[in-house]
Structures are given as C-alpha cells and as structure tokens.
Amino acid sequence: MGDIEIDLYGDWVKYLRNELSGFGYSDIPSNNEAVVHTYLNLVRRLIQPIPRKVLKSSEFACPPQYQQGLADVERQISQGRDLKPYLSKKLANSRYNDHFLNDWGIHHLHLGRTLEPDGRFMVRSGPVLCCRFEKAVAYFIQVISHGEWAKQELVAILHRNWPESIKQFRLKNVTGMAVKLTDQDIRCLRRKNVNTVVDIGNGVMYGQIGGGFTASGISVDVVMKADYYKMKFQQMQTDVIDNIADIARAGKAKGVFLPNTPQFRLAMKGNQVFVVEVNCRLEAFLESL
Template sequence: MSSTQKTIDLNKEIDEIAEKAIEAFQLSYVKTAHSNLHDPLLRWCDFLLRYIPPAKRTILKSDRFPVQTSDDSKVGLQRIEELFITGGDVNPYQSKTLTIFNDTSGKKENKRTDGLWADWGIHHLHLPLNPVAPGKKYSDRSEWVLFIKVYNDAVYFIDIKHHDKDVEPNLFSQQDLVKTFIRNWPKEAEAYHMKGALGLVNNKPITDEDVAKMRNSGINMPFEMGGKVYAPIGMGMTTAVTATRVSIFSNRISYYAREIEKIFTDEEKQYMKELKSCGIDNPEFQIMMFDDGGLGIHEKGLNKAWRFLRENPDEPNDIFCLFNNSLMPAWAGPVVVEHWKKHS
C-alpha cells in the first residue's frame, strides 16, 4: 500500500461554494425543514435550473395567439419578445419565488419550488407596462402572465392568462397549458410519451384542482391526451416536494466531483506525477474559483492551480468542463466572485 496520502473532498467544498453562491444571489435558505433538505447544493441547483440564461432565442407561438389582453400587457409582451430575440435578461419578469419565498430547505412543502416548472417544465413571466426599474431585481407584477417553455436557442410561447385567481382558478395547475404544448409541438412532446401505456384508469376526470393538490403532496400524475400517456414534462416532484430534475442535477455534480477526485489522486496521472517530481508526496487539493468565475483545482503545498475549461473542442464530454459549467455557469461565476471578494 502506498504511503502517499492525498487530501481531497470536493463535495464538502462544493457545499461551501454553493453557500457563497446562495449569499451572492440572495436566495432564501432558512433550513427549517427536515435535515436531509439542509443541502446548499440542492438549493443552489434549484435556482440554477429555474434561471433563464440570457441568449438569443427564436420565438415560436402556439395556436392560442393572438390572445386578447389589456393594452398594458401587450406592451409588456412586446418587451419580452425583444429581450428573447436580442438575448436580453428576462429573469426580472419571472416570479419572485425564483430567489425568495421558494426554498428547498423550507418547512412549508408547497413552497419549496415552483410547482408548475417542476411538474411541467413551464415558466411564467409577468407582462407589466413599465420595464424593470434600474437597480431593482424584479419588475412590477402584472395582471397578465405569459407561459413559456424555454430551450437553449428557442422559446415556445404557450399562452397568456389572467393572474387573478377569481378569473383563472388554479392558474398554475391548468391542464390546458400542457394540452396546448402537446398540440402545437408534438415532436417535442414525444420525448415524454410513455410508450406501452394504453391509458389512465380513473373513476372520474382529473381536475385542475386535483393536479394542484397532488403536486403539493409530491405526487406525480401522468397526462393523457389523444390516446397517449405522457410523463410529467418537467420530470415532476420528489416525495419531499422538491423538483426531481434538481435532485438529478445535484447528484450529477457530485458524481463529476468524485470522478475528478479520482483523476487528481491517480498515481499514474499527470497531476500526481508532477507533484511528486516537485517533492509533494502528500498533496492537499481544494476547489479554486478564478477571477472570471471559472473553477479549477488548487494544491496548497506547491501553490499551483489547474484551471478547468469551459469548452473543450477535442472532448465534448470533458468532465472538467461539465463540472465547471454545471456548478458555476459563466453567467453566475462573476457575481459569486464579486460577492466573495467583498465578504472574505
């Protein structure tokens, strides 16, 4: 057995980085729920996946458009369209639950994530008359909201509905939203088709209110339309009423970290060979964040750092790139670095 000892626990350091990121973006994180939800990476990942990275996107509209709305909301809709087309930031028009009110570690189960997004993968944006004010995180709220499904290079406008619950009961669990998505974009919906399922056995039709109640209890309901059964288009909820896709994403980051640990502590790899050649037999590794917000590995004894790439043309699945872009995307890194500098 080798006497060489390598000190490395990237998952512990990932939690520390996630805590810094939570602080930097001022995310609610109160830790009043069961201890297994006191997970800063889970909280950070919920925000990462719900945030809409600014990028130029093609807009595709459903057959629900044009929707009869107020003149104010028409101005707001045009603004959102321009932001998507030009690659602007639409996040100020999201629900405030993006950063506050929703919290994976919170005591109230139905407040741990955006149920509509977690269940069906649908975002909603407010359509106020005025643009977001300078220095403000969010725009004015509005009486009309736009429901969308976001992809890397496209955004599907599903519908616009009134925000008043008396006008639109069960607004965020209306099955009509999913029906509209499937009807207009059947090829995209096919990815969620549960092949082999012939239908759902129900004694009575499932109502929008039923969807809301089951969603708030962490129960996922397949969706039936046109003789096909579809899995939850947003991957659904866990029994803890957090988003399933967030848990999967969080676990993936932890997996990347374990694989990187193996690479850096492998006696046959370049890193250990280089350290040994410099007289470092017992290296101490830690995650390092660079000034541009990118990540890497630092070894304390030699005081040397290896920067992870954002993109590797020779290896699309480069694990260092995957780790870097998953835990600290390019849009988030600079914000966290600036916060770290001010509070370190």
C-alpha cells in the same frame, strides 16, 4: 509521498454557498446536500440569458392592455437578456419548489412594463405569459390568469403545436385513464407532492414534462443532478489520488515540486474544474462540467 489532503465535493459545496450568498440569499442550509439542492433548484427556476427564437402557438392570445408588455418580454428573450425581473417574486425564497415548472416545465412571466420601487421585479400583471424554454427556442404557449397553474389545456397546446418538442414525455402503451383528472384534481394532488399524467384525449397522454417532483416536493431533476455531481467530484478526487505521481512529474518538469503532504483545493473557472496545491500553487485541469 505522505497523505493527500483533498475534498473536492466539500470544496464545491463551499463554492455553491458563496454563489448563493452572492445572489443575496441568507437562508443557506447547513447540510451539504441541501446546499446543492438549493443551488440547483434556484438555477432551474432561472432562465439562462441566451438569444432564443420565439414561437407562438396558434391559440396564443394576449389582452390588448398587455401587448406592449408582451412585446418587451419577446424582445428581451430574442436578445438574450436577463428575464429575472419578469419572473415570480418567489425567487426571493431560495428553497421554494415551483410545482408548475417541475411538473410541466413551464415558466410564467409577468407582463408589467416598469420596475417596482425596489428595482428587483417588474410590476406584477394579472395575466401571465406561460412559456417553455429550450436552448434555442422559447415557446409562447398562452397568456393565462395568475394562479391557473394546473390548466391542462397548456399541455394540450404544446402537443397540438410542437409535439416533437415533448415527444420524449409522451407515455407509450397507455391509451387512457379510467378516470380523467380535472384541473382541480391536479392542483390538489400537487399540494400533496403527487405526480400526475395529462390525458389529452385520443389515446395521447403525457408524463412529467418538467421531470416531476419527489415526495418531499423537490424537483426530481435537481435530485438526479445533485447525485450526478457528487459522483463526478468523488471520481475526480479518486483520479487525482491515483495519478499523483503523474501530477508530480508534470509539476517537476515546470520546476514546481509537490510537498510531501500535498493539500489540494478545488478551483472553478467557468465550467472547468481544476485542482490547485495550496503550497506550491501547482494547478491541474480535471475536466469540464
């Protein structure tokens, strides 16, 4: 058998380009790594529409005029509906880095009740709901004024109400800081892409609940996932090349014969990864992402 034409990572990047285009974005980077970062960053900023149990902190309070909007959001979350209309309009910028989310893992949702004229987002509210999402739970932390993204009390509320949910981010063998950072300090340091810690008091300190950000401002979690997926696709490609004889035999048993110079392309079905030979259409399952 001759050379094998295959580039699974490159095919995956093309798939992500199409996904971004399908989402309505036109400012798609030309660099492959930047495409992956952009896509993963966007997915991180969205909230997976699955039913979740809503838990409210003991300190939780919402202004009376936004109670109905809050009830709408709570119902949407409980029913697993799409929350995109309640999120920041900065979703329109696919490359925006949300430091509030990347630092503390907290989303903010607006509490408007009607869609704006373009039908994309709910009418913006002054106060916003701060919420942390896990697979089965939505933690309603507090309603704050829009822009209070460095309010350390939010982390303190998480600690007081659901310490088990963030215990992996609590710093060990650290009892305090020589100089405790103010909210304004954190706000200023974030602008320079500097990660900070939150000193709750009584020897309790937390690192980056949201994973933190790199010197360029992008989420550390995004960079790590991008590297992981690149490695996975490269390994899958190696597996195809190393096992080409077995793939050929499996095809032959079905009456499908690989050409002398196979041309494989990536095929995605949900989170399942396949390769398809473009000439004979032989398909082989690789693994699930």
